[in-house]
Amino acid sequence: MCVCVCLLQMFLAAMGFVYFAKAFQGSYMKSSVTQIERRFDIPSSLIGFIDGSFEIGNLFVIAFVSYFGAKLHRPRLIGAGCLIMAIGSFITAAPHFFQGPYKYETSISHFSASNDTESILPCLTNGSLTHDNEIPTVEIQAGCEKAASSSLWLYVFLGNMLRGVGETPVMPLGLSYLDDFSREENTALYMSLVQTLGIMGPVFGFMLGSFCAKLYVDIGAVDLDTITINYKDSRWVGAWGLGFLLTGGVMLLAGIPFWFFPKSLPKQGETETEKKSNVLEGEQDRFIPDNNKHSTAPNKPASMAVLAKGSGWASKFHLPMFIGIMNLPAVALGIITGGFIMKKFKLNVLGATKICTGTSLLAFSSLLIQYFLQCDNSQVAGLTVSYHGAPQVSYQQNTLISSCNMGCSCSLKHWDPICASNGLTYASPCLAGCQTSTGDGRDMVFHNCTCIGESPLPFANMSSVLGQCPRKSDCDYMFKFYMAVTVIGAFLSACGATPGYIILLRTINPELKSLALGIYILIVRTLGGIPPPIYFGALIDRTCLKWGTKQCGGRGACRIYDSGAFRLVNLDWQKFSIFIHTFPIIAITIQLVNSFILFLSV
Incomplete structure (x- = not known):
């Protein structure tokens, strides 16, 4: 008996670690989405498609694994799934090592200077800068065609899809294995412990994502002193591939114990007499009767029909990716609290339903509060404000031209943001009308910027530095209030x-x-995993104010978004979340009505 209990506890520990590993892997993928978007110069809609490939892979095999997996060796199937997830991570990382050096769009090299002398004029009147209609050279065209034909983002898509395939047996087979061989009163606590350990995965996943994002993508292969951007720049690409090697290794390690567990275990703390008694009691206590008591296996079409009645409400518990690590302790505490309440008060199905209904209504209220929280746009001259500082959101590139830079022959395609002493961000030194520059690399300073001088806003001098200006302080306050609401929700x-x-x-x-x-x-994957990332990715693309430019021309990744329009897209996402939270309440009510009718018919 002691051996059986120890094996169950070991399986519980292994499940906790594999939940941690898959959450660690998944959260790192989420945190690397921006880096992948910039590295491959692809829009948010395509990134949504890549992100949804995990659910696509999951859907391919979920019905087969869930139905036939219970008849096979469940622990070994979980071990095989972990191996597939590890391979998926390694494939996802492959393009990081196959691609050539990353070339970000910039015009700074045209007027770089030494630390002691002034350079040539950023604001040129002879048109020597690259114009919008300039045809790339033969060398650039050849490089672009090679980059375009490689389509290495397909490796990311394939690797993420394999992760979805491998993740399929972990939850249905693992949790059913725990429920089959543990005491009924312990099941809720065991599940909450497993999920709590899983919630810790994103803490380390986001930390790893943050660390890798601050490392330059070609670190070790280029001289970092020649890089004019930092990790806060929208053109920056971090060393995203390195993290996938680590997450793949952790997942490979997590799957090893499952190859050594037996196919089945004796029920925890149960004698043969108790086993027979519990089987009879279990048949009486369940809402849905077994109409095939004399058959050795249920009929699959009938099983699907039975499950269709009560499976919709389950989509509530597909928790979204929360903003920042601050939400993760709250999620862990909430999961363990729910399991503790179930065990402490020995709640039945009706009690569990009351908890689900109450938490759904309260979560609904927290989503409504978020509607009233917002933050203003970054002040970028010609895009979100006029050159005189008045609010003016424009999706047209011609608004980047003003009287102060009209004679500069500036390219409207480049995105080399600089922060002026008047608090405005300009899309490039040329569009700010800067006449000279000093310094080199990230330390470049631009002087005699005519657009700063013509602005009625207060300024210390007519100089500017590389990078966007920080947001207003009230935005930080609003974000803290938003985080407090999301933590409670x-x-x-x-x-x-x-x-x-x-x-x-x-x-x-x-x-x-x-x-x-x-x-x-x-149902969770179908409703919340595949369509929303693609649909909302396309909506996000429509809020882009300034698109980047690929090396051979054409639209690249977005550099800056309209915060107001982006907020409306986020509101649409919240409406979808509210529906997901509200739909389970209706489905649970229908299930209770069906159960009451069944009770009257007995």
Whole structure:
């Protein structure tokens, strides 16, 4: 008996580690999306498609694995899934090492200077800078064609899809294995412990993402002193591929223990007499009766019909990727709180349903509060404000031209932001009308900028430095208030996670546990995993004020967004989230009505 208990505890620990590893892997992928978008110069809609490839891979095999996996060796299937996820991470990292040096768009090299002398004029009147209609040279065209034909982002898509395939058996088979061989009163606590360990994964995933994002993509291969941008610049690309090697190694390690667990275990703390008694009691306590008691396996079409009644509400517990690490402790605390309440008060399915309904309503309220929180645009001359500092959001590039830079022959394609002493950001030194520059690399300073001098805004001098100006201080205050609201909402939403799993496991035929969890994942992936990233990515593209330019021409990644329009897109996403939070309440109510009708018919 001690050996069986130890094996169950070891399986619990292994499940906790694999939940941590897959959350670590997934959160790093989320944190690297921006770097991948910039490295391949692709729009947000395509990034959404790449991000959704995880769910696409998951959907390919979820029904098969969930239905037939329970009949096979569940721990070994989980181990195989971990191996596939590790391979997916390694494939995702491959383009980082296959691609040539990263070349970001810039015109700074045209007027770089030494530290002691002034350079040639940034604001040229002879038109020697690259014009919008200039045809790239043969060498540049050849390099562009090679880069375009490689389509190395497909490796990222394939690797992420393989991660989705490998993740499929982890939750339905792992949680059903725990529920089958643990005491009924311990199941909720065990699940909450596993999920809590999983929530710790994003903490390290985001930390790793932040660390790799601050390392230049070609670190070790280029002289960093020649780089004129830093990690805060929208053209910066971090060493995103390095993190995927580490997350893949962690996932490979997490899958090893599952190859050594047995196919089944004796029920925790149960004698043969208790086993027979619990089987009879279990058949009476469940809402959904077993109409095939004399058959050895359930009929699949009938099983699908039974699951269709109660699987919609489960989508509530697909927690979104929270902004920053601040939300993660709240999510962990919420999950463990829900499991503790279930164990402390020994709540049945009805009690779990009440918790789910209450947390859904409270989470709904926190989403409504976020509607009233907003932050103004960064002040960029010609895009979000006029050259005189008046609010003026423009999606037209011709507004970058003003009387102060009209004679400078500036290119409207370049994005080399500089911060002036008047607090405005200008798209390039040329568009700021700067006459001279000193310094080199990141230390360049531009002087005698005519647009600064003509602005009625107060300024110390007519000089500017590389990079965008920081936002106003009230934006920092608003972000802190927004984070407080999201932390509370995260805690409330997470409190209903474990009771939600208990509802699913206690209202279903024991033989359908794995399939039920699989259908839960299927609906979550279908509703929240594939369409939203693509759809909202396309909407985000429509809020772009300034697009980058690829080496051979054509639109690259976005450099700056309209915060007001972006907020409206985020509001649409919140409406979708509210629907996902509200829909389970309706579905649970319908399920309770069905159960009441079933009770009257007995």
